[in-house]
Each structure stands twice: as C-alpha cells, then as structure tokens.
Amino acid sequence: MADINTFIQTIKLPVMPEAAHALIRTLNDEDADVVTVRDIIAKDPALTTTLLRMANSALFGLSRSVTTLDNAVSVVGMAQIRARALGICMSQVFKLPESINRLEFWRYSMVCAGYAKFLARKTGLDEQQAWLTAMMLRLGELVLSLHSPDIIAPIEQLPRAPGERWKREREYIGFDEGQLTGEVARRWDFPEEVVLALGHCADALAAVNQSRLCAVVHLAALWADQSQDHAAILEAVASSSPQILGYLGLNVNDLRESVPNPEMFSDISALLSN
Numbered sequence: 001m002a003d004i005n006t007f008i009q010t011i012k013l014p015v016m017p018e019a020a021h022a023l024i025r026t027l028n029d030e031d032a033d034v035v036t037v038r039d040i041i042a043k044d045p046a047l048t049t050t051l052l053r054m055a056n057s058a059l060f061g062l063s064r065s066v067t068t069l070d071n072a073v074s075v076v077g078m079a080q081i082r083a084r085a086l087g088i089c090m091s092q093v094f095k096l097p098e099s100i101n102r103l104e105f106w107r108y109s110m111v112c113a114g115y116a117k118f119l120a121r122k123t124g125l126d127e128q129q130a131w132l133t134a135m136m137l138r139l140g141e142l143v144l145s146l147h148s149p150d151i152i153a154p155i156e157q158l159p160r161a162p163g164e165r166w167k168r169e170r171e172y173i174g175f176d177e178g179q180l181t182g183e184v185a186r187r188w189d190f191p192e193e194v195v196l197a198l199g200h201c202a203d204a205l206a207a208v209n210q211s212r213l214c215a216v217v218h219l220a221a222l223w224a225d226q227s228q229d230h231a232a233i234l235e236a237v238a239s240s241s242p243q244i245l246g247y248l249g250l251n252v253n254d255l256r257e258s259v260p261n262p263e264m265f266s267d268i269s270a271l272l273s274n
Contacts, residue, residue, distance in 0.1 A: 020089035079128035091271040112224035114265030140177030162225035166202040204241035
C-alpha cells in the first residue's frame, strides 16, 4: 500500500472558498481578533446569511434574535462563530456519495463535535478547537470515497459497532478517516495540534500518547457512533482503553450522569441549507 501522501495525491480534493482559507490562517495567528474574523466572514454574503440563520436556531438557544454579523460575534463569541463558519464551508464543498446518507453523516459530525466540546469543557481544553476538530473527523471518509467509491457501502454496512468503521477503513484501504482528514488538514494549513489529533484519534493508545485533544476526539467519536447508549460506550472504554479516561482525568460515574443528550447539538439545518 502506498503511503498516505501518495494516496492523497491521487485525489482531486475539493477547493475551499477563500473565506475558509482566510479563517484557517487566523487559527495560526495569535494576533487575529474579532474584527479580523468578522471582516473575513462579511466578505462572503452567503456564509454570513447561513451563520445568522444558525445563530438564531434552537442550536444556540439565544434569548433574543441576532440580525447582524456584529451581533452574532458579540453574542455567540468569535471562536465559536469562526468554528461554525469553517464547518459550514466544509459541508458545502464536500460532496457525499450515494452510499452515505447525507442527513446521518452530518448529524454524526455535529453530535461528535458537540460531545468533543462537552469533554473539552470537562478537561479544560479549548472548546471551539475541540468542536472543529471533531466536526472534521469523518471528512476523511469522503476523501476515501473520491478514491474508491465502491468500498463505502461495505464500510457503512450495519450492524457496525462503535469504532468499527475505522477498522474497516484500514482493512480496505490501509488508512482510517482520521488519518486522511489529518493529512488534508495539513495541506490546508490547519494548526499542527489539530492535524496530529485527527491523524491519531482512531487509535486509543496513539490518542493517549499524542494529546488530550486527540483523546477527547477519540471518545467523542465513539459516543457519536452509538449516542443512544452512553453507558455502554463508557463501560467499553473503561474496560478496553482505561488509559483514555485516566489520561483525561475523567470519572465514569460523573460522565454517565452529566453527558448531554445528543439532540442538544444535532441540528444540521444550516449545513444542509445550500
């Protein structure tokens, strides 16, 4: 099997809009401020409209409506608006093959991102960085489909245990979706911490050795795979990969009682608006 760089080179990757590239650059710029991010988004009227619709949806539960981008940034926060804007851009440029259910795919991505944000809050990590990293995770499967569309159906076949998609991807193609997304993120100049977290998050041991962000995304992805049964996932992780919870300083009993309902963050209407 060719290495991952050679594999990626055989694929024509989607072209990200200029607004997305500019927003990614701000992730690496410590001096980037609210005005910088706002001005980048404001140059793209369609993106601005979609963001305002998202900000006014039940997803954010705001007590009042926001009607301008300035309002949205001030009420929701720059980091969250930037992360959501990047999420919208990626949902618009990646096309899903017929073998992947569009609604389920983006719902999974939003739920995975929501769980990662919850775990980041629990562990003192950057919540918006965790949200964005987890939201991007399954994009690697779409990259895989560009190379070998016929193997998506067997990879997606049910029943499929949490984490089994990663195993199937490695069996069929030699790489998992996290590794592929990480390599694409590297080419798009995402921060190295995001690149490495994506590249190792499908392997529990590698996740612990890599970073807390990586471990958070690993656990969030398993939850999103079977979000209707958090207790079962927690018990499975505690027995098969106890180092994940220990590394993150998380307690199974506390998580069992506090993990949010996935419906809190599964609204995908903005991602499907175009």
